[in-house]
Amino acid sequence: MTDPENKSSISTIDIYEDVSDWDVNAGGNKVVAKRMTGRFRKLKWFGMSVWLVYFLGPYVRWDGQQAVLFDIPNRQFHFFNVTVYPQDIWMLSLTLLFFAILLAAVTSIAGRVFCGYFCFQTVWTDVYTWIETRLEGDTPQKAMKFKSAPLSAEKVGRITLKHSLWLIIAMLTGLSFAAWFTDAFQLWKDYFTLQAAMPAWIVLAMFTAGTYVFAGFMREQVCFWLCPYARLQSVMYDQDTLLPAYDAERGEPRGKLKKGQVDSAKGSCIDCRMCVAVCPTGIDIRKGQQEGCITCGMCIDACDSIMEKTNQPKGLVRYASYKELHHNHDSIPVFKRPRVMIYGLILMISFGGVVYGFTHLSPTEFQVVPERQPLFVQLSDGSIQNKYTLRLLNKTQHPIEVQYRISGLEGATLHGLDDLVHIEPGRINQLTAFVRLEEDAVNQAISPLIFTADVINGPDIQIRYESMFMGPN
Numbered sequence: 001m002t003d004p005e006n007k008s009s010i011s012t013i014d015i016y017e018d019v020s021d022w023d024v025n026a027g028g029n030k031v032v033a034k035r036m037t038g039r040f041r042k043l044k045w046f047g048m049s050v051w052l053v054y055f056l057g058p059y060v061r062w063d064g065q066q067a068v069l070f071d072i073p074n075r076q077f078h079f080f081n082v083t084v085y086p087q088d089i090w091m092l093s094l095t096l097l098f099f100a101i102l103l104a105a106v107t108s109i110a111g112r113v114f115c116g117y118f119c120f121q122t123v124w125t126d127v128y129t130w131i132e133t134r135l136e137g138d139t140p141q142k143a144m145k146f147k148s149a150p151l152s153a154e155k156v157g158r159i160t161l162k163h164s165l166w167l168i169i170a171m172l173t174g175l176s177f178a179a180w181f182t183d184a185f186q187l188w189k190d191y192f193t194l195q196a197a198m199p200a201w202i203v204l205a206m207f208t209a210g211t212y213v214f215a216g217f218m219r220e221q222v223c224f225w226l227c228p229y230a231r232l233q234s235v236m237y238d239q240d241t242l243l244p245a246y247d248a249e250r251g252e253p254r255g256k257l258k259k260g261q262v263d264s265a266k267g268s269c270i271d272c273r274m275c276v277a278v279c280p281t282g283i284d285i286r287k288g289q290q291e292g293c294i295t296c297g298m299c300i301d302a303c304d305s306i307m308e309k310t311n312q313p314k315g316l317v318r319y320a321s322y323k324e325l326h327h328n329h330d331s332i333p334v335f336k337r338p339r340v341m342i343y344g345l346i347l348m349i350s351f352g353g354v355v356y357g358f359t360h361l362s363p364t365e366f367q368v369v370p371e372r373q374p375l376f377v378q379l380s381d382g383s384i385q386n387k388y389t390l391r392l393l394n395k396t397q398h399p400i401e402v403q404y405r406i407s408g409l410e411g412a413t414l415h416g417l418d419d420l421v422h423i424e425p426g427r428i429n430q431l432t433a434f435v436r437l438e439e440d441a442v443n444q445a446i447s448p449l450i451f452t453a454d455v456i457n458g459p460d461i462q463i464r465y466e467s468m469f470m471g472p473n
């Protein structure tokens with residue numbers, strides 16, 4: 001922001017216009033952004049294509065089942081051949097931490113690139129406006145001409161087609177979200193036969209309405225007024241953060257040039273306003289970095305194409321740090337920035353934790369709880385008996401047959417668990433067992449005792465639980 005009291009200390013910024021000239025489009029004007037090709041446009045298409053995973057992911061099968069499924073009713077998360085239970089919720093926490101820190105690290109390095117290239121709001125808006133510009137005109141003038149044209153069959157047809165396509169995309173968005181939580185193919189059948197569960201209808205209705213309104217009508221206003229990340233991102237910036245910026249020293253004084261004309265008194269900017277025309281949020285980047293900028297780089301593509309046409313070097317508008325642009329200091333390399341190093345460390349720890357979790361997930365969860373009241377009983381034959389509750393959770397995707405045994409205590413015998421125990425996938429089996437020991441063999445108050453559960457069908461699983469045997473001495 002330019003401070004009139006302190007202009008000498010920020011001389012380069014003086015070139016920018018006052019903050020009161022910021023292009024904050026509060027929704028009064030509809031932005032019709034021109035579309036141009038270029039390297040950042042290609043990058044945006046690539047970023048957008050990642051969302052195909054959202055639409056197609058639920059249909060991927062693995063071992064005869066949906067590969068990725070958030071099974072809320074059974075409190076399980078299936079990820080290919082791994083099933084995560086609430087007991088392993090720490091992995092979800094680490095995963096969320098990883099993505100939160102990744103977002104912070106990326107923002108610190110290159111600003112709101114998430115907004116510009118991946119965010120669902122900007123991606124869906126881009127698709128919606130692409131449809132709109134194809135049908136109603138790809139410049140503000142053409143759009144206005146279409147709007148003010150008398151009602152005709154063609155105009156009604158175009159408007160109907162636009163809203164139909166918008167609604168289809170909105171419904172597919174809602175259906176795809178629901179499909180991550182239930183069998184995707186069955187969900188389609190349930191919707192078409194009107195047999196879907198109430199939560200599925202609610203999800204579909206909410207996502208359809210939300211997508212249609214947010215991407216079709218509110219567009220960049222969602223970023224301005226509703227997005228919490230847009231409010232937070234500025235605290236992640238520093239003077240080394242790369243942002244799309246206009247090189248005012250090189251560009252000013254701006255001025256129009258006739259074809260072939262060279263005017264050494266003027267800067268590189270020919271005031272063609274192409275950078276403004278392509279901006280999806282209606283910003284003039286020449287007024288400096290602004291709140292509404294989603295760092296999509298479209299203005300860079302636009303200006304580069306103009307520089308090419310006027311035989312000037314590209315980069316009048318480019319990704320640049322504050323330091324680079326104002327020649328105060330050299331930018332610090334990414335790996336030497338303390339903020340990025342701390343983010344990187346947390347990223348490595350959380351990623352390592354998630355990888356460890358996935359590679360060391362136990363296929364079962366085994367727990368042995370000794371009875372406390374009483375600690376032991378003495379039977380009529382004089383032997384000492386302890387009572388235990390055994391709980392075993394089958395985290396595999398197949399039924400298992402389990403045989404229990406004990407070890408580690410000479411002479412101890414296990415009672416009440418003679419038969420094989422059948423446990424369905426995702427189920428906990430709870431049993432009561434007794435361990436007996438001749439009185440003469442009990443030579444200490446607490447003796448170590450190991451319970452072992454051998455899974456005798458399917459995978460070679462053997463789970464041990466170290467417990468204890470209580471005696472009178």
Ligand code: SF4
Nearest residue numbers: 279293294296297299
């Ligand atoms: S100013 Fe440039 S980078 Fe920022 S939103 Fe507009 S086109 Fe994208």
Ligand code: SF4
Nearest residue numbers: 269270272273275303
């Ligand atoms: S596109 Fe480049 S040359 Fe044209 S107005 Fe924008 S900054 Fe100036």
